[in-house]
Amino acid sequence: METTEKDVKALLAKLPQLKQEIQKVIVGQDVILDELLVAFLAGGHCLLEGVPGLAKTLIVKTISQALHLSFRRIQFTPDLMPTDIVGTEILEEDHITGKRFFKFNKGPLFANIILADEINRTPPKTQSALLEAMQEFEVTYGGQTYPLDKPFFILATQNPIEQAGTYPLPEAQLDRFLLLIKIGYPTEQEEVEVLSRTTGTKMAKVTPVVTAEEILQVQALVRQVNISDDLIKYVSKFIRATRPDTTTVSYVKDWVRWGAGPRAGQALILTAKARAILKGRYTVLMEDLQAMAPAVLRHRILLNFKAEAENITSDMVTSVLIKEITRENTL
Template sequence: MSQDIQAIDHLVVQYKKLRDEISKVIVGQEEVVDQVVLSIFCKGHSLLVGVPGLAKTLLVNTISEVLGLSFSRIQFTPDLMPSDIIGAEVLDESRHFKFIRGPIFANIVLADEINRTPPKTQSALLEAMQERSVTSSGQTFKMESPFFVLATQNPIEQEGTYPLPEAQLDRFMFNIHVDYPSFAEEVQIVKGTTGDDKPELKHVLNAQQIMDIQSLIRRVPVSDQVTEYAVRIASNTRPNNPDAPAFVKDYLGWGAGPRASQYLVLGAKAYAATRGKYAPDREDVRAVAEPILRHRIVKNYKAEAEGLTEADIIKKIVDFSGEMK
């Protein structure tokens, strides 16, 4: 236990260095960076939702560079085939079939505009996310460790897209909203990107250290009260739950499954550890609730008509769950 306490203290220092390095390139977006890094520490995947031009690709590329990980970007298009992602067998000079690995074989894979490609190709990526392996011609190939998928979606232009079904969205730990920068941040961005200065980034962590952090997060102790609070939050999103509040039955058509409860606890552990706490409390669960639940609840027509957002409903659920005995 004393070793884990020292490891958490060291993690806080490393995490600050990591954030400082990323801020050399990425201006603002502290919450976005925080959530992406937390998902990596939890061995989870993230979906980044934001309009074009908000540096989502640059953010992912910068994080992979600072973490000393291999990076691969896949631009999803309607004509993309599963073999374009996972690879394919080709006949070599000696007339033997040889598997040529696709771009998915990297530590961090950026799936750009994942909803632009048909379900068949989406499922090839989602299999790798879940199983951390791919199958081609009856052979199974393991992904590199650590392995993360960071997918992006454009929330505005929906023509010609193939929205991810709820069951597939559930495989992402976080749904991260990337918003416009403030005026001051945008001025800083323009100054930094219209000259010829290019910041040099240092590697703060490597693949083995990240896997050690993932193992450390799993070992962080959590009290029964905090676990029950996380499960209560997830359970209260379900309209068919008799204990769910009336507003959930009024405004939601569907709620979050058990994976949400697992991620709430894991996310709270990582959030607490990166802030120097040796065990998470309710506040740490609250801090990660919105990005974990945002894509796991389905609003009904009444919620849409009254202009309620997922964030509004999640806040009410979190508050209600805290008041329950």
């Protein structure tokens, strides 16, 4: 374990440098960058939601430049087909024997980081092509299974305000995203800096600082981070409290149509472990769980009509649950 901890400390020393490289291009967004780094260390996919012009695509592209990883961008459109993502078979000829054969031509999904830009603009048939890749890290075509490169991350973006020509993501696919990260407007000071940086002739150059092997190494270690039995019970109680049929919180019965499933508990524990690693700890604390809960549950709690009419958000439900379940645990 001493060797492992030594290796991890060497890698942890690179993480601040990684963030510095990203911030050469990205102004502010500290919380967003931390949540993305947590997702990378936990080995999960992210859905970034924000109005146009908030640098969602730029954030993903810059992160890929700061890592020694292959990157592909897929622009999701209504006419995009599953084969445009996964790949297709093409007919080739052996020039020596003259025999013809089908060869699988890999699509853009075969890369380490996939930017699924405006993912909600493509029909469910194409969206479903991502499900196997997101869960199993492999794709199947013509009865043949092809493993994807590791590490493998899908970072998808969507615009929450534009409904024309969009297709809401199925709940089954939403659940495959480890985190739903919301990107808001910058502060006044940050916006001034953005305008200053992006309207001149000087272009920032991002230098890669972390390799794929190092990411896989720390992903393996994340699962070794200690979490107490009491905190695991807390997570179970917390997730069960999101479900109207098993909750003791009256607000959940009033606002929630469907609560989170067991995958939400797994995501909460894994992201809390990754956050602990980022903070230089090898033990999960309550603050790690509470910090990651909003991004984990944001897309896994389905609100009812009453909640929508009262402008209640899933973040508000999560905030109430944190207070209620923590209070019950301290009684």
